[in-house]
Amino acid sequence: MNDGAVLVSEEFRKQIRGTQLQHLFNYLPGVYFVVKNLEGRVMMANGVAARLCGFEHESEMIGKTDYDIFSKDRADAYVLDDRSVFETGERIIDRVEMAPDPKNSINWFVTTKIPLYSHEDTIIGLACIARNMTDAYEKLRPYAEMNEVLEYVFENYAQPIKLDELAQVAHLSVSQFERRFKKVFEITPTRHILNVRIRAACKLLTSTHDTIASIALDTGFYDHSHFVRSFKKLMGLSPSTYRKEGRTNPW
Numbered sequence: 001m002n003d004g005a006v007l008v009s010e011e012f013r014k015q016i017r018g019t020q021l022q023h024l025f026n027y028l029p030g031v032y033f034v035v036k037n038l039e040g041r042v043m044m045a046n047g048v049a050a051r052l053c054g055f056e057h058e059s060e061m062i063g064k065t066d067y068d069i070f071s072k073d074r075a076d077a078y079v080l081d082d083r084s085v086f087e088t089g090e091r092i093i094d095r096v097e098m099a100p101d102p103k104n105s106i107n108w109f110v111t112t113k114i115p116l117y118s119h120e121d122t123i124i125g126l127a128c129i130a131r132n133m134t135d136a137y138e139k140l141r142p143y144a145e146m147n148e149v150l151e152y153v154f155e156n157y158a159q160p161i162k163l164d165e166l167a168q169v170a171h172l173s174v175s176q177f178e179r180r181f182k183k184v185f186e187i188t189p190t191r192h193i194l195n196v197r198i199r200a201a202c203k204l205l206t207s208t209h210d211t212i213a214s215i216a217l218d219t220g221f222y223d224h225s226h227f228v229r230s231f232k233k234l235m236g237l238s239p240s241t242y243r244k245e246g247r248t249n250p251w
Helices: 010-015 018-026 047-052 072-088 133-145 147-156 163-169 174-185 189-207 212-218 224-235 239-244
Strands: 031-037 042-045 092-100 106-117 123-132
Touching: 031 047, 072 092, 072 106, 072 123, 106 133, 133 147, 133 174, 147 163, 147 189, 163 174, 163 189, 174 189, 189 212, 189 224, 189 239, 212 224, 212 239, 224 239
Parallel strands: none
Antiparallel strands: 031 042, 031 123, 092 106, 106 123
């Protein structure tokens, strides 16, 4: 069996209702999910796939083929890919392709198709997921806009960091930066800086024999007592106890 295949136990398939897996994929925003049998008929689909294909509900897709859903040229291309998976057992991984949506716009999709095997090691269908990169970009854009800030904190946590410095990196005023950062990450910039410093301290406590006072200075705390108070408040135990118990980095 191909390493990328999914084994579907006959007994398991009898015990579980397909809609349960379908509901799981409905919670993956922007991810198109479809399962087809060897005849190319849809056996399972999520809500994203249904809406992308112009249906109100995923149940309307069940039993349909690509030719029932798409134009002939698109269906021909999809069926060709499916046949390749069925005949060779080889996966199609992260293929970038354009696909129009019901609003007749063009979106970029990254598509993956894998064969589904029965307990007898026979291909019985395939599963396809496709991610709408246009939608994904819009969801990730706020995080990407803060990426330089995160890198700045990571590279400079051992030094004093002022909010106006971070605001300048983000090309925002201090007040705008604080509001936007908290909206995106649901913590304040100051708390993020503390988290990064404590994370670095955890690594040093378990991987070096440096003194706690030295680790405090190396991770941006202005004195030993400040470090101990901050560490205990966030981690629930003192740095010395953390080191003694051999805890690992929690992040």
